[in-house]
Amino acid sequence: MDPAIQKMIHGFRHFRKTYFSDSTELYSRLRHGQMPAALMIACCDSRVDPAHVTRSNPGEMFVIRNVANLVPPYHPDSTFHGVSSAIEYAVCVLEVKHIIVLGHSGCGGIHTLMSEEWHNHPSEFLTRWLTLAEPARHRVKERLGDRPEELQLRACEESSILLSMENLMTFPWIRERVEAGNLKIHGWYFNLHEGELYDYDSEKEEFLPLAGESDSL
Ligand SMILES: [Zn+2]
Structure with a gap:
């Protein structure tokens, strides 16, 4: 075997x-x-398993994983919406209290999105999927287009998390719950190079370390 x-x-x-x-x-x-408290939307990347990273037990977290942890905007039509239907189940049936979008460093999806090559050599499914994150790429290119590639990649990884958070708010039943204080949306960034988890602070408009010193439990 x-x-x-x-x-x-x-x-x-x-x-x-x-x-x-x-x-x-x-x-x-x-x-x-099951009565999970949170819905986690994470990347497919084998290095960023949400349950593993947060040491969660079975039953604690409802998980959606896709390339580059993307959320499509609310768009009810006749196509097959795998991500939106899982979000609907978590929010409307399981009534989770938190939605966490978990992005990460070294994301292959974001790297593909940011490379000039991908438009010239489209893949069968991935290229179309990544167009969801095009607004994030556009924002970064506009703001940091002349900066080093590494910096642009990190900015786009972070920007795509914010885009997913914005897209979550286009779902009317999510917006309703957030505004009523029954649901909270978080943006987390796992830097697997430094072993650090960051949380988006909407007031300071930046990602700040979430876990404190490594020896404080
Ligand atoms: Zn990724």
Whole structure:
């Protein structure tokens, strides 16, 4: 068997022992349904698993992952809306109290979006998907177009988080809940180069470290 698959099976055995043999309480409860407090919208990138990064337990977080953690604007029509339907379920059925958009450093999706090449060599699905983040790219190019590439990439990673937050507010049932104080939208940025998590401060209009010193729990 492929060692990668073997490792997953080994991992599942460990998981089963933890949650179904040693400690059965959690899944005895979760068997009856889920009540996650938060919806996390994260990138597909294998290095930024939201449950892993935040050490969350099963049942605590409803997760949507897609390339570059993007949220499309509210647009009810006859096409298949995977992201919007998952958002609808989390907000209207599960009634989550928080929506967190989790972006990250070294995002391949944002890198593709920012490279000049991608317009010339469109891919079958990815190019179209990334056009969702075009306003973020435009903002960065306008403001920082003459600055080093690395700085532009980080700015676009952050800007795309803000764009997803703005797009969330175009959903009427999200706006309603936010305005009533029943739902809060957060923008987080995980810098995997420095091992730091940032939170967008809307008053200061910048991302600030969220977790404090590494040894303070
Ligand atoms: Zn990414």
